[in-house]
Amino acid sequence: xxxxxxxxxxxxxxxxxxVALGFNLTFGISGVANFAxxxxxxxxxxxxxxxxxxxxxxxxxxxxISILCAxxxxxxxYYLIILRVKGxxxxxxxxxxxxxxxxxxxxxxxxxVGFRYNLPVFFDGSVAxxxxxxxxxxxxxxxxxxxxxxxLYLFTHHTKIGxxxxxxxxxxxxxxxxxxxxxxxxxxxxxxxxxxxxxAAIVILPLGTIAVEGGYEVLINALAVCIxxxxxxxxGILVASVLIGYAQTFTANYLEPHWMxxxxxxxxxxxxxxxxxxxxxxxxxLEERI
Amino acid sequence: xKRRKERIDRGIKARSEDIFALSSYREMLYLLIPRAIPVVxxxxxxxxxxxxxxxxxxxxxxxxxxxxxxxxxISAGLVSLGQSLFYGIGSxxxxxxxxxxxxxxxxxxxAATIGGGLLCTVILLPVLRLRGIYFAMVTLVLPLMLMRLxxxxxxxxxxxxxxxxxxxxxxxxxxxxxxxxxxxxxFGFRRIISSDYGLIVRxxxxxxxxxxxxxxxxxxxxxxxxxxGASVSSFAGAFGTHIDMFAGMPGFALDYAIxxxxxxxxGGMGTFAGPMIGAFILVPLSELLRALGALRIVxxxxxxxxxxxxxxxxxxxxxxxxxxxxERWVYVE
Numbered sequence: 361x362x363x364x365x366x367x368x369x370x371x372x373x374x375x376x377x378x379v380a381l382g383f384n385l386t387f388g389i390s391g392v393a394n395f396a397x398x399x400x401x402x403x404x405x406x407x408x409x410x411x412x413x414x415x416x417x418x419x420x421x422x423x424x425i426s427i428l429c430a431x432x433x434x435x436x437x438y439y440l441i442i443l444r445v446k447g448x449x450x451x452x453x454x455x456x457x458x459x460x461x462x463x464x465x466x467x468x469x470x471x472x473v474g475f476r477y478n479l480p481v482f483f484d485g486s487v488a489x490x491x492x493x494x495x496x497x498x499x500x501x502x503x504x505x506x507x508x509x510x511x512l513y514l515f516t517h518h519t520k521i522g523x524x525x526x527x528x529x530x531x532x533x534x535x536x537x538x539x540x541x542x543x544x545x546x547x548x549x550x551x552x553x554x555x556x557x558x559x560a561a562i563v564i565l566p567l568g569t570i571a572v573e574g575g576y577e578v579l580i581n582a583l584a585v586c587i588x589x590x591x592x593x594x595x596g597i598l599v600a601s602v603l604i605g606y607a608q609t610f611t612a613n614y615l616e617p618h619w620m621x622x623x624x625x626x627x628x629x630x631x632x633x634x635x636x637x638x639x640x641x642x643x644x645x646l647e648e649r650i
Numbered sequence: 651x652k653r654r655k656e657r658i659d660r661g662i663k664a665r666s667e668d669i670f671a672l673s674s675y676r677e678m679l680y681l682l683i684p685r686a687i688p689v690v691x692x693x694x695x696x697x698x699x700x701x702x703x704x705x706x707x708x709x710x711x712x713x714x715x716x717x718x719x720x721x722x723x724i725s726a727g728l729v730s731l732g733q734s735l736f737y738g739i740g741s742x743x744x745x746x747x748x749x750x751x752x753x754x755x756x757x758x759x760x761a762a763t764i765g766g767g768l769l770c771t772v773i774l775l776p777v778l779r780l781r782g783i784y785f786a787m788v789t790l791v792l793p794l795m796l797m798r799l800x801x802x803x804x805x806x807x808x809x810x811x812x813x814x815x816x817x818x819x820x821x822x823x824x825x826x827x828x829x830x831x832x833x834x835x836x837f838g839f840r841r842i843i844s845s846d847y848g849l850i851v852r853x854x855x856x857x858x859x860x861x862x863x864x865x866x867x868x869x870x871x872x873x874x875x876x877x878x879g880a881s882v883s884s885f886a887g888a889f890g891t892h893i894d895m896f897a898g899m900p901g902f903a904l905d906y907a908i909x910x911x912x913x914x915x916x917g918g919m920g921t922f923a924g925p926m927i928g929a930f931i932l933v934p935l936s937e938l939l940r941a942l943g944a945l946r947i948v949x950x951x952x953x954x955x956x957x958x959x960x961x962x963x964x965x966x967x968x969x970x971x972x973x974x975x976x977e978r979w980v981y982v983e
Binding site: 440444450453459462465580629 | 731782788942945947948949955
């Protein structure tokens, strides 16, 4: 029982980390809190479903198309909306929130509700570790979460665009003097964040059905992880996803599944009150409180 | 005789935007008409609407109250994404007083206004030091959290809510109650914000640290503003509860958080009249679109995006500027 809880807690942590990676990437680099993140997540889930079931595309092709589409949504969102209100954080939040709302409710309007909306698992079956049974999909989630985190680390430390990302995040003006176009990098960071949301959706959604409510939950979970860990800090989100992941799993096992979402919400509230910049953030204290 | 054009407002503005030197009835009318529009519009038109549109009018007024109180909070730099927190607490408070102790709406509404305002202020007191987006995120999360808390602990009727509350004795009375409160909130808040006290409030929004260095305790001022805004919203909640004869989890729903923000963005922030205009555009519009179901929320979302990006100042400041630019012909001596 305990071993099972520990394993599933780890998987849950991986899910949270996967969900938070994209949100964190966009915020860390361009400073835009993308409140349409949950909508992009749901959008790519439904897009994959439509491509596969209504248009009959093969699985791999529809996955690639929906990741690319999510990326372009991010790119367009940056150029059409964010660029015009850049720096006004309230306007950024309201514009992305409004857009996310519009996208998600559009799916509800077109009646994308029900159990038939689900994505296939990569491999069927399960494996026993000790006396704990885990299905392959959850193992794959853990692998992909670890892989993506490593990949992002290598990408931001060893490629030209990745280095430009970090340069803009550290000091935008100095980066500009080196000929790094901050608008282009901002747009790319948004596209990458949206693409990561799509990957997360394709990997995680096979565990359940695709539901519009899932978008809101994903947004809250991503926010919780990023706020607890510190917006923009990669180490922070790993630690925070482990903390929240285990907290959620233990609550679900020993109290009631009802309380699971409450854990993220309480985590957000407590961290914002005690240390708003999160456990591992580099943000200056004066920017968030007086 | 030669004639030339003259701006009307130039001649009567004495020193600032809100002190005037009037010398004729026409100049008085020039100032009076825009201020009379909401009074005449609310009190005069509402009783002649059909029963259905009277209901729409009431829910519009509730949203307008939420939007006006949102605007009060934003004047002090408090970005609230959770008007539903205030609405929900007000509605539960009035509902519980009525359900468990059988108080009449005459007493539950004032009690919920003051009590809800106090409770919300106490809840948000620890985060009052947070700025901008951090405060916004706390307020966004709190109502969702309370909703889950009610669902998980099954207090106050749990998912079922409190049903069968006392309604208003007649619809016309509820109509007048909400109109009068709305007008009081509109003109009262506009009065407050243009007084010296309002200067401090606006100063906190513009540059909090310089207000601090003037020796003013900004947390105390923020607390007062929060109480004002929260009690007006709590009143809206208490009123809405007695209209629906139901208090429950929908009180914390995202609707009550988004509509006020959308109204304020459409109408123009920081003007109080703007958010009210916004609410009176958006809510009836969404009623007309009711047949479209979930598509309504899509429209809110898009409205929000279009106005944030396209017309960031909002409708009211735009109209105000145009009104001030009215010209008349005068003879050149």
